[in-house]
Amino acid sequence: MADRHFHFGQALLPDGWADDVRVTVSEAGWIEHVRAGQPAEAGDERAAIALPGLPNLHSHAFQRGMAGLAEVAGNGPDSFWTWRALMYRFVERMTPDQLLAIAAMAYVEMLETGFTRVGEFHYLHHDRDGASYSDPAELSRAIVEAARETGIALTHLPVFYAQGGFGGQPASEAQRRFLHDVDGFARVVEALGPVVAVLPDAVLGVAPHSLRATTGEQLRAVAALSPGPVHIHIAEQEKEVADCLAWSGARPVDWLLDHASVGPDWCLVHATHVTPEEARRMREAGAVAGFCPITEANLGDGIFPAEQFGGAIGIGSDSNVLIDATEELRLLEYGQRLARRRRNLFAEPGGSTGGALYRTALAGGGQALGAASAIAQGPADFVTLDMDHVSLAGRRGDAILDGLIFAAGSRAIDGVWRRGRQVVRGGRHVERERIAARYRCTLKDLLG
Structure with missing residues (x-):
């Protein structure tokens, strides 16, 4: 199979926007050459606008299956903690095949909205009774298969979870499917190496769940096991901060x-509830x-004080209650506007807010997932836009990103390529119908 060639009227490259960009992609789906100012040639695959695909740095894929199920008011104040109780009930019956079906649906929607790595x-x-599978990577295999099936790039972050609260509080029965000691978790990480390696550009890291779920000694031991990035939940809710202060004084x-x-x-x-000093320390x-x-x-978690931070930031879809890369970026900016009562918080003076948001998410997400996203030598992962969309009419350069994020949204995404293979065409994943049909059957079983 010969190299393939793509020609883009405008493309966002690492050093900025360029016109008439011709990209050569190898049989293996790797970008070999990027040349600006080149005319299209016969046989080139053509698009008006190309962007690098966005990294989604944080997903719990199985939670896509409960999207919309927690929007009924309880008898008392609702919060993350009441939502979590519902989530535990939802997950307690899930099988590996059901996990695969739900994760694949989530990954289809991620690709359709511009995420190319999760x-x-x-x-x-x-297992459902809390017993270990004979294969420690049994449920991770479902995640890897969902990524393979849909084409999304994967950074897999197995989570270490050992206790139910700060200071070694015992875990609850509802958490039995999550729990490990350090030695057991080490076996999971070891088993995952060859499992993740079946995906050509996958990355393996680890994730100590949170300070409330690990001791300090466990956290350091788990982080040392990682062959890649380390992720952790931190300071998401005010109660979590108060509990940490009560336990440790910090x-x-x-x-x-x-x-x-x-x-x-x-x-x-x-890292929502941080002081200016904590933000400075994170940045440094x-x-x-x-x-x-x-x-x-x-x-109802709260809003991070982005102006106090100034460091690397990325976005994720977390509970997957609604999967949309452009919506995450728009809400990132709008949250700051509501909290600060000002506009264009992420932009430099005279600069584009959409351009700043997109570049921020590319850089921070790529760093967090151990894999850069760019139209440059590397995996041929890119998103093409429909220039006939009314909210992109007459736009050039960063004005395209402003129109995409703040007006058109993901409806303007026409195509998505992963390693040179088109996985989204006309705004729809090429396997959407099959994967959605299986998902519907799965949810009927789980919710019946």
Whole structure:
């Protein structure tokens, strides 16, 4: 099979926008050459606009199956903690095949909205009764197969979960499918090496779930097992901060930075409730702050003080209550506007907010997932836009990104390519109908 050639009227390259970009892609799906100012040639695959695909740095794929199920008011105040109780009930009966069906649907929707790599923060490890599978990677295999089936790039982050609260509180029966000791988790990581390797550009990391789910000694031991990035939930809810203070006398981010070797390979997910000093320390450590604005709004978590941070930021879809890369970016900016009562918070003076948001998510997400996303030498992962969409009419350069994020949304995405293979055509995943049919059957079984 010969090299393939793509020609883009405009493309967002690492050093900025360029016109008439001709890209050569190898049989293996690798970008070999990128040349700007080149005319199209016979046989080139053509598109008006191309963008690098976005990294989704934080997903719990199985939670896609409960999207919309937690929108009924309880008898008392609803919060993350009441939502979590429902989530535990939803997950307790899930089989590996059902996990595959739900994850594949989530990954289809990610690709359709412009995500081309997902960081799967995977904490479902054991059978329904809490017993270990004979294969420690049994449920991770379902995640890997969902990625293979849909074509999305995967950074797999098996989660270590050992206790039910700060200070070694015992885990609940509802958490039995998540739990490990360090030796058992080491066997999971070891087993996952060859499983993840079946995907050509997959990355394997680890994720100590949170400070409330691990001891300091366990956290350091688990981080040392990682062949790639390290992700952790941190300071998502005010109650979590208060509980950490009561246990240790320190806030979560401060405690983590004092007791672990946090660096650029770390991603601190939902670092929402931080002080200016904690934000400074995160920035100086080089860690990525990972945010999932749709989920954080859905759960009532709060809004991160982005102006105080100034470091690397990426976005994720977390609970997958609504999967849409452009919506995550829009809500990231709009949350700041609501909190600060000002506009264009992510843009430099005279600069484009859409351009700043997109570049921020590319850089921070790529760092967090151990794989850069760019139209440059590397995997041929890119998104093409429909220039006939009314909200993109007459746009050039970063004005395209402003129109995409703040007006058109993902409806303007026409095609998505992964390793040179088109997985989204006309805005729909090429396997959507089959995967959606299986998903519907799965949900009828789970919710029946």
